[in-house]
Amino acid sequence: MARLLRGGRLLNYLSLRLRHPPRRGISDARTAAPSVDGRCCPGLFSLPGLHVPSDFPRLAQEALASCDDVRARLPSLTGTDVLYELDAISNSVCGVIDAAELCRSVHSSVEFREAADVAFATLSGYIQALNTDVDLYQSLRDAPGQMAPGERTEERDRMARLLRAEFERDGIHLPDCERAAVSAAQNRVTELETAFSSNIITRGRKHFVLPAADIGKIIPPHVLAEFGPEPGSPDHDRLVRDGPGEGAAVVSSDSQVVNTILKYCDSPSSRKEAWYHHNTSCPENIDVLEELIRCRHEAATLLGFESYSQRVLDDKMANSPGMVGDFLQNMSRASQKSARTEMAQMLNLKRRVEGVTADAVEPWDVPFYSGIIKSHTCDFESAELRPYLSTESVLEGVGELCRRLFGISLEEVPMEPGERWCDERHGVRKLELSHETEGLVGTIYLDLYPRPEKYVHSAHFSVQLGLTSRDGGTLRQLPIVALVCNFSSPPENGVSLLGHSEVEIFLHEFGHALHSLLSRTSFQHLSGTRAPIDFVEIPSHLFEYFANDVRSLNLFARHHSTGEPVPEELVKKLHRSKAMFQGTEVQTQVLYSKFDQNLFGVPTGASPSEIFSSLHHDMGIPHMEGTFWYSRFGHLVSYGAGYYGYLYDQVIAADIWETVFRKDPLGRASGEALRRELLVHGGARNPHKMLKNFLGRAPKVEPYFDALGILPGSK
DSSP states (O other), X not given: OOOSXXXXXXXXXXXXXXXXXXXXXXXXXXXXXXXXXXXXXXXGGGOTTOOSTTHHHHHHHHHXXXXXXXXXXXXXXXXXXXXXXXXXXXXXHHHHHHHHHHHHHHOSOHHHHHHHHHHHHHHHHHHHHHHTOHHHHHHHHHHHHHSOGGGOOHHXXXXXXXXXXXXXXXXXXXXXXXXXXXXXXXXXXXXXXXXXXXXXXXXXXXXXXXXXXXXTTTSOHHHHHHTSOOTTSHHHHHHHHHOOOTTEEEEEOOHHHXXXXXXXXXXXXXXXXXXXXXXXXXXXXXXXHHHHHHHHHHHHHHTTOSSHHHHHHTTSSSOSHHHHHHHHHHHHHHHHHHHHXXXXXXXXHHHHHHOTTOOSOOTTTHHHHHHHHHHHHHTOOGGGTGGGBBHHHHHHHHXXXXXXXXXXXXXXXXXXXXXXXXXXXXXXXXXXXXXXXXXXXXXXXXXXXXXXXXXXXXXXXXXXXXXXXXXXOSEEEOOEEEEEXXXXXXXXXXXXXXXXXXXXXXHHHHHHHHHHHHOOOSOGGGSTTOSOTTTTTHHHHHHHGGGTSHHHHTTTOBOTTTOOBOOHHHHHHHHHHHTTTHHHHHHHHHXXXXXXXXXXXXXXXXXXXXXXHHHHHHHTOOOOTTOOGGGGOXXXXXXXXXXXXXXXXXXXXXXXXXXXXSSOTTOHHHHHHHHHHTGGGTTSSOHHHHHHHHHSSOOOSHXXXXXXXXXXXXX
């Protein structure tokens, strides 16, 4: 997230939530591509037939034709066959639409991105037609009653129930005129979601100037250059024409750059300027968001829901706005006392540094003064860990972690030219994961460093999820995923060193990848991260713990030049530092979650800006009027009305760590239990039941606050 979650970026407006490619045997998938010099030549993302931009619209049309063939024969089928043929339709469409979603987010070629947009739009329109196909719905509605007792399984019953509910949430049961209105509203929602995400990638980067004396000592020149304006862009032309001015540095509004300034720059005016530009860099999305809110609400009310939030939460673990509201209010109460104490600490320090006239902590003050307090209290700077966290040692350590927990090895394999989506110098890599007895379990692509026109956050994208035979015995389709991050670029010919927070981000996304790769379901509709939005973040949050426990951290934290393990005392300082200002962090996450719920709840007439400002005021979180951070908050598209799930799953992951992994975080028994009880099932089982089987009880909140160091009396 997440992920930001990207491959878990489920197309929630779809009844079929179509995500994966046409059915084919594993051997077929590996031999269908053309040959170059006698060798098999895979296509983009190793998908066959995807070699040039024009392949995208062709593959989209082929997927439609394949689906239409299935639709034509569906009326003659009954029972279990109906479920699997509906899944085949979903699988065919997703073979193209998932690749298109990843391509338009990361490909360096504008021609490829535009072709992917065309394919995505074509298939999105087709999906809306599927979601309003009465014949499909009637076949599905009748299927459970046609199954023989021996055919019924928990997975098949869940598939039938979820598909029917999703069809009905898209209005299939309504009269023709009302169904047409819902379809029109949904189509407009899709267009707006696409525009919002595209604006963040293509228009969300702005450039401005700050005093070089403030910036040069905290950001290396090669990093500033990496985020510099593209030739031909308005910012580039303006800066070429006017010049940055003597003693000025050209700075980007990208998160990586601005976050560094906010944390380390001792000039309040430069921090304020950086904060302002970062939080006003995508004004194009203000109107897009307001229309998206209206259209989502219109579609939801046409379907009989009180709000878009109620529609989204209908099948989640927290299955109503009231339940989510209670959860968020309880989390806010529990962390409020700590947050107030932390704000007072920062204000006192600000007055000592800037003068007694300072009367408030501003948003650009929080990273700076919390960082100083952590550093002085714990005698720790996060930069001290960076020499121990080279990309290579982290990958080796993650491989060893997988071997110990699951008996799985990671092997980097060469990429064919046709698989790549950017120049080799940007460091895209390919890993194959193999189990000691089961063989190859799937592929992970790594795209770790920023470049122009690339998705600006960190995310897990599904390209192709696993699919077993009907009896679950044979893996028929290997999963392929991509982890997209934007870590600090290494200096030219230098060692790539990661910050500890970047390692946490990588392990978070890797947790999503394992959920995708280790899932074994006979329906791709229920595979991997295709689970409720407030369940799917549990594996990713859980894996962050492995970046903090010294026993697992020692697997990959070794000095890049000496090979020495990270000193244990340094890890203890890290723990003390991370325990600080957690009340403020929880309050901030609650604020974002409440903002999301308010936007997509029952309309109050307040604008997003008014809601955002009011929440900051009520919760005591600093805010700058006239800024619109939320215009670049992509989760409003991918997690609309579901962002609370991020915090919800943090609570559950903390309980799992304490109950299952704390005693022996590298134990094979713990890893196998995680795989057996959670990962393997994807979304094919009730998440409440899975968690109860895994923990032996329902999850509890105490381990979360204990891990944060928040006082028991404030729970």
